[in-house]
Amino acid sequence: MSTLKEKQLIQAEFKKRMDENELLNCMRCGFCLPTCPTYIESGFQESHSPRGRIALMKAVVDGLIEPDEDFERSLNMCLGCRACEPVCPSGVNYGHLLEEARDIINQNKKHSFSAKLVRNTVFKGLFPYQSRMRTMTSLLSIYQQTGIQKIVQKSGMLKLFPESLTTMEKILPKVPNSKEMRQRPDQLEPLGVKKKKVAFFSGCLMDTMFMKTNDATMKLLQIVGCEIVIPKTQTCCGALHAHSGEKNDAKELAKKNISAFEETDVDYIITNAGGCGAFLIDYDHLLKDDPNWSDRAIAFSKKLKDISSILVELDFHKKELSLPSQIITYQDSCHLRNVMKTTAEPRMLLKAIQGSTYIEMKNAESCCGSAGIYNIVESEMSMKILDTKMVNVKEANAKTIVTANPGCLLQMKLGIEREGLTRNMRAVHIVDLLLEAVGENS
Structure with missing residues (x-):
């Protein structure tokens, strides 16, 4: 519980730092309400809508309310999916x-010792260091490949944890070992005629836990004629930090990434994770008040492009793509759709696959409930949103659910597991499916 002094500090900082013009831009029209999953799943509580949260922020700025626990709870309940932005007039x-x-709020409240320890471990001690991410993933690899996982599952120990975490343990991907993660390329030549020179943002989780998807991404880029540079000095994008109230750390990570990619002299910087891409493309806003970095951040952001966009630009969808007969549907990555504005390209690629049938899922644009670590820290709301999503998935009668973000991928796998559909349905990242579809034709 925040003390009176902490509330006063927070209120003063709201008055100083919040963009009042942006707060006043909200006309309270309500166009955002039907797009907000937490507003709908909370039983239409105004405090859990974008309009309601903006009103609460403005009230704190004006001194009409205190930034108390209910206020903080309202902000924490938000997924940050930003579905409200495209519909806002x-x-x-x-x-x-x-x-x-x-x-x-985070910088002006006192955290408990345990909370501070977790935050420092995750935000300062783990994600900024790829070597430590590899070590953590190596331990998970040992857990999966030595039989320990089966022993733990049979022992019933997992019942001590929340159901969502227990299920998540089952659907984690088979991760690479330490040797595989150390042998990463820093440059790759195109297969055939060179059409573009690109840099690849490999990410932290993507280049460890989801390394095979990164490999598939680079293979596809080679197939369409890209020379690829993978800067060794790149680091975590900083999205998790910024979304969790660690904005200064996010800025430092942004500066490291800008520096790493400035040296590449490429046409585009390619991403394959919607959440990372959306934050990377927002570096121009993140560093707008830093005179030494604002122009460099703008130049960086202008080069960002999602993998699906460059594949369409270089006519990958015109290649011979085929899969065994199946129904495919697509779950939008919120940030890829709402921030990077990439919606048509993934669908164009999927519709080009011969032998399969593409079916548009009802409300494919709505959040699946993953939202970074939201499905861990706000498990109850996350599972409500996922249950609603799975109703639409089942109506589409799809065998394959395609996603464009690692968090969405795990969340959809979680939904499949919870519904007992693992024998009849799978979730897959779009690049893995496209590499499967191009097959020997590559």
């Missing part, structure tokens, strides 16, 4: 307001 940058508000 005033163009309110809700995501920027949310990040600033969370950062103010």
